Amino acid sequence: MPELAEVFYYASQWKRAAGERFELERLSLTARCCRALGKEAAQEAFSGVTLLDGYTHGKRMLFAFDGGVYLEVHLGMTGALRREALGARLEKHDHFALTSGRSMLVFRDPRQFGKLALHRSREVPAWWLELPPQPLDKAFTRRRLAAACELRGRRPLKSFLLDQEHFPGVGNWMADEILWQARLRPSRRVASLDDEERENLFGSIQQVCRVAMETVGKDYRDPPEDWLFHCRWRAGGTCPKTGKSLARETIGGRCTCWSPTWQH
DNA sequence: AGCTCTGTTATCTG
DNA sequence: ACAGATAACAGAGC
Numbered sequence A: 001m002p003e004l005a006e007v008f009y010y011a012s013q014w015k016r017a018a019g020e021r022f023e024l025e026r027l028s029l030t031a032r033c034c035r036a037l038g039k040e041a042a043q044e045a046f047s048g049v050t051l052l053d054g055y056t057h058g059k060r061m062l063f064a065f066d067g068g069v070y071l072e073v074h075l076g077m078t079g080a081l082r083r084e085a086l087g088a089r090l091e092k093h094d095h096f097a098l099t100s101g102r103s104m105l106v107f108r109d110p111r112q113f114g115k116l117a118l119h120r121s122r123e124v125p126a127w128w129l130e131l132p133p134q135p136l137d138k139a140f141t142r143r144r145l146a147a148a149c150e151l152r153g154r155r156p157l158k159s160f161l162l163d164q165e166h167f168p169g170v171g172n173w174m175a176d177e178i179l180w181q182a183r184l185r186p187s188r189r190v191a192s193l194d195d196e197e198r199e200n201l202f203g204s205i206q207q208v209c210r211v212a213m214e215t216v217g218k219d220y221r222d223p224p225e226d227w228l229f230h231c232r233w234r235a236g237g238t239c240p241k242t243g244k245s246l247a248r249e250t251i252g253g254r255c256t257c258w259s260p261t262w263q264h
Numbered sequence B: 001a002g003c004t005c006t007g008t009t010a011t012c013t014g
Numbered sequence C: 001a002c003a004g005a006t007a008a009c010a011g012a013g014c
Helices: A004-015 A039-045 A142-151 A157-161 A172-181 A195-219
Strands: A021-027 A047-057 A060-065 A069-074 A080-085 A094-099 A103-108 A115-120 A247-251 A254-258
Touching: A004 A047, A004 A060, A004 A080, A004 A195, A021 A039, A039 A047, A039 A115, A142 A195, A157 A172, A157 A254, A172 A195, A172 A254
Parallel strands: none
Antiparallel strands: A021 A047, A021 A094, A047 A060, A060 A069, A069 A115, A080 A103, A094 A103, A247 A254
């Protein structure tokens, strides 16, 4: 489930190889997620390059190599990154891999909805620095949330939260968790929130992001036991707050789980 | 066998 | 023009 915290965790795995000098080990040109790379460009870019650093922004990642080589990674629905010991075996859905004298960096993506892209730039590319504020950034303010509400007043809260322009990193499970913690129904229209409800939404966005980063983001540990997270994956669950049945329905095109006795 | 799913984008429909 | 809905992408798991 690569959302904000999962993405951060996966990036941290590759970042542990900073300082190592890499060669291209595998590039699957038939895999949809790698098509943007180009064989010659990738071979040329990843020939004796040192990994310098890695950055994340919402669901996006950017790895900086020396020589002005930047690899942008999006994990889509089923993407994952891992760092392996030398000699580890690549598997069927490992579409891209780099090797150094010490480790192998692997991109795996069974459904191939992820995306790899190569950028050449002397410094961190300008577009990366201009991405909108993330929920845990200082610049993510109540004022910005109010402006976003103004702009998207007609949308249901669920699809509002999935908008990466305004809430980079928030994905399907985080949106459900945020609304459950804020006690707001996913189908409520953004414009229907009063000041107190909007304040609750703001608080829950930051709380869910912060705690997810401290657990999932840090070592892939599950979020706290009393979160909706543990109950939302299949039908028939009960609300940890009220003990009553959870509801499941498609809202904004995405499977949504909420507690009708808890959220209003 | 048939349906579901963590995400995004292109293409519809009203 | 525009917002919202839907299809498409590809595979694994139930």
